[in-house]
């Protein structure tokens with residue numbers, strides 16, 4: 120478990136209230152999470168109400184993890200770890216994403232990358248795993264658009280030297 124306490128300076132500087140909310144809420148991630156990305160109304164889009172969710176995308180390093188049961192277990196564990204430790208005043212809405220096509224996800228790596236440069240035009244180009252209440256599962260061929268996650272901002276990134284547990 121990694122305590123997220125060091126936030127990206129661009130995020131902390133441009134969204135101080137959301138940053139404070141995450142700080143107070145005890146945000147933790149599994150060691151296999153590489154990056155945390157914020158989108159939605161608590162992010163750069165703005166327009167949040169006092170009770171608005173925080174929309175976070177956890178980018179998971181799934182290298183070496185076999186497809187199937189093992190992979191799904193990892194995705195589920197990643198989401199549960201963050202959700203079960205969250206003590207914030209508002210709900211967290213988290214999804215786990217992973218490199219589905221081995222493209223290294225340029226769309227996500229740099230939020231400013233034009234999705235037209237993505238080989239999949241930004242549609243279903245990343246693997247997404249979500250939890251809704253007790254139900255959890257992959258979002259498969261659902262026409263998921265990276266563009267709908269914009270504008271987004273990098274909240275935190277795993278240090279290059281960190282070794283996954």
Ligand SMILES: [Zn+2]
Nearest residue numbers: 226237241244
């Ligand atoms: Zn893409």
